[in-house]
Amino acid sequence: MTTVSKLIAIAALFLPPAGWGHQFEELQLGPKTAVGMAVPAPQASEPAHVKESGQEITNGYKSPPELVSSGPKGITIAHVKWITLGDGKNACYTASINPDMLKEAYWGIDVDKGSGVGHSFLVFKFKPGGFVKQGSGAYNSDTLVVSVEAKLRWDQDYSATAGAFGAFKILWLLYSMENYIQDTFPGEVARIEMFSVNASLDKKKAVLKVALDRAVQNRDSEYYNTITNNCTTNPMDMLATGIGFRYPIGLIMPKHATKWLKSAGIVSQTPLLFTEKDPAGHGFIKELLPPVE
8 A cells, every 4th residue: 555545544534434324224216316315417517528548538428327217117317338339439328227127236346457546336237128228339238337436637647645635526427347347458457356245135226226326416516535435435335325234434445345345244255357368257248349449
């Protein structure tokens, strides 16, 4: 751990985690979020210039999820990330998601090659028909990734120190698993590890509902924070809210959060692995096209 990371971790000891004391309660998808706030359609408050593999993306690919509709059979959300047919490029699609058709839930982490900081996210695998894109032109998928990230302008690079002092807006994104893997490899990541959640299917569905409710909230004025509002604190809080458990102060880094979740028996001990040589995770997802330059 670098000196900066150590200082951030020490500072976290004096801050209560967002999920402390959260208990499970039945959640309903609809015009209200998990915290009872209305969900306005998100509108970009600044140009969508976001770094993607060193290039500027201005086509809305990094636009936040937007609630289209909800009903007894699930929720429809715009701006879900997919891989297009033929050229394997990134694109946004509207997707229908039915929590009642959830098959499995996972805690996922990216393991960096160098820094060791990594990234945490949640993964949800569905039965056929549970996660469906609207329209043609993209590969089908049965696996959804919910990721919370720092929103970088075209002239910004990520910094944990800067992230602790309001340098970045926050960005919640929904990906198909195939798209997330293609975005991740090749790059700074050595591998991706996914740990299945040890809970009843009903509680896994509750985690999914929490994640979807929170993903469609308007966060135009919200900032990423390395200590209190980051890629680890948010998925940890979603998991804790849906399942109903408390977690200790200071779990702000993926590897520390994962170690605690394993020791608490909340996730499996052995992960599914995705590497550059095996990006499909031994058949967990479909074989991917070569990365797009």
